[in-house]
Amino acid sequence: MLYSLLAGGKRIRPIFLLATIDALGGETDQGIPAACALEMIHTYSLIHDDLPAMDDDDYRRGKLANHKVFGEALAILAGDALLTHAFYVLSDTAQTSDPELQLRMINELALRAGPTGMVGGQTADVLGEGSPMTFEQLADIHTRKTGDLLVCAVRLGCYVAGANEVQLAQLTRYAREIGLAFQIQDDILDEIGDEQKLGKQVGSDRGKQKSTYVSLLGLQGAQQALREHVDLAKQAVRAAGVKPDLLLALADFMVSREC
């Protein structure tokens, strides 16, 4: 569990959660349990995705994948344990003064990470392997596989900071656009990124004949789509009536990031 949790991820989801709390003028400290829970869920999904039966990746973040170090059985169990422990952390009654809100946050996390969310997206991805995908199928998969957990991060931040309905709706829109931008940049980096900075081989999607934004839209088309989604994300932040700076900077980071 610790090997993968401390393998040096970007902490994107915790950062979006805490940035959302900050944008709403809330106390970022109160978001720490949810931020940890999100990162545990994200990390478990990477451990399971890397398994030979799934994406069969030997490296992650420049280090050996969990199952390459500990074997498949322990990698499966480390993932299961991280997933379960996320809900332990988020249900700690000592951490909350508002049990009903905490319950809503757990429900949101289970929804976004579960069969209609992240795991559903990964399932659709596995089922679609080997056959060409339409743009709509690809977008649906990524909306769930990557997008839902980012949406969850921002919405949990909204709950912690007591966002109103307009803020919740606009920041959900923001996160949805960010999620798509994030995945498009992932596909672009797999095509033209720096292996050293990425900590993994580039061109692996093409090698596996995977449908990606680059394979469906071309490199220029994907870069254009990336900018459009980032612009839409920024519009949503401005419409939310919050302190916008950090969330706008994070949107720009989606374009400039190199790993």
Place this chain on the structure above:
Amino acid sequence: MLYSLLAGGKRIRPIFLLATIDALGGETDQGIPAACALEMIHTYSLIHDDLPAMDDDDYRRGKLANHKVFGEALAILAGDALLTHAFYVLSDTAQTSDPELQLRMINELALRAGPTGMVGGQTADVLGEGSPMTFEQLADIHTRKTGDLLVCAVRLGCYVAGANEVQLAQLTRYAREIGLAFQIQDDILDEIGDEQKLGKQVGSDRGKQKSTYVSLLGLQGAQQALREHVDLAKQAVRAAGVKPDLLLALADFMVSREC
């Protein structure tokens, strides 16, 4: 998810949960979400346990194991989805009038199913494979791997029905003894059970040179231990000050069950 969930398990954990509520004079209807969550957790653990990297079992409950029907990738994901969905079901705010109690139940489930509970027991089991175990190691593994989820079932029933501290402590003791009895009977059935009734091959533990209660205590010793744990379970029920009939009958079922 449905294939394994509806493959015809004994529903032991939901039954213990509902029987506990009944013994305490509570409303069994109120335990249904928790009962479903428990069965989802149990089912996911079976799917993952049967994987080639784990116990490599082709059959479960007389039917093909999940990965034999859907492939390993989807079996891993079905398990992940069931685990996550359990927490979705248990955090449904529409189902509860007492959010703090609901939160405590989620925390209990995550604790018992997680890295210090069920997954921890399974991990110790994997790590101990191939080398002989002491009786203490075996008992520790089963206390966590099988016992913790039964303890969880009874304790969730206690929460739902508003048990007092004495009832909670005695019924926890009851569940702990039942858990050990359950595993001992499993080991006995693997030695002398009826393959047709069990829906799986007998002698598989011996074939794998696994340490079991039978290999460590002998058949008679295991049968003796089974009776002792069932007696201790019954003592705990009588000390709890509850309507005892159903819980005592379930204790006897631990000895008489053939599958």
